Amino acid sequence: MLRTVSKSSNSKTGPIAVTYRSGQHSTYSTCPASCPLNPKPAESTAQVDQAYLRALSAAVPTAGQAWTYSHFHWSKLPAAKPGRTVINYSADTIQDAIAAVRHGRPAVLAAAPADSRDSWPVSYDQVRFAVCPEQLAPAGSTFSCSTCGNGRPLCARPDRDYVIVFLAHGTGRRLAESDDQGGCYAASGPTAIQWHGTRTAGQADDAAAVRRFARSLPPGSLLRHHIAGDLGLAV
């Protein structure tokens, strides 16, 4: 199921186009069961939805930019190419992020400890890690993905050779920082409400829906796929 929003009211993304993806029976069924942040791995999957992945890769607005993140292993994700949706590998460890970058997959570090904010940027094995600038913006700032990178959001850059670090945040922050299962940032709050609603209000043929949505956007639009949800084959 795919929910599409032409102009998000999410303060992190800013007023850009976004989507949410879920299964019909469980919100978490497009997510990989292997994701350590997933609070319901038993309702999730190990399989990428290849038809949806093909549609997603091509779902870029005319003269625009599109990006997303996936917690499936980087070897299951396509290498980044200009003109395609940039699929960032969400790594749980620094070593996994470095391996992804070495294999042509842009990567992010999913949930670094919140109190590590002042420890970055830093390089490991010649790969630079730097915190998402929205998380470093002062309180009250209007900085968002819509203004990131002066029109070229960092996460939408296919040729990026550095890793974006996301500090753990939200009500699941403590869980995300621990070794226990769970801590997904979309498990509560307004994001969770939108995401849970995708099961009933979303479009059933998500491959067709994502193509249609990208085509419907004005030229030059920014499109962030999957504020919540992933590439899995929903059961």
Ligand code: SF4
């Ligand atoms: S690095 Fe830029 S594009 Fe990526 S999440 Fe942060 S603000 Fe958005």
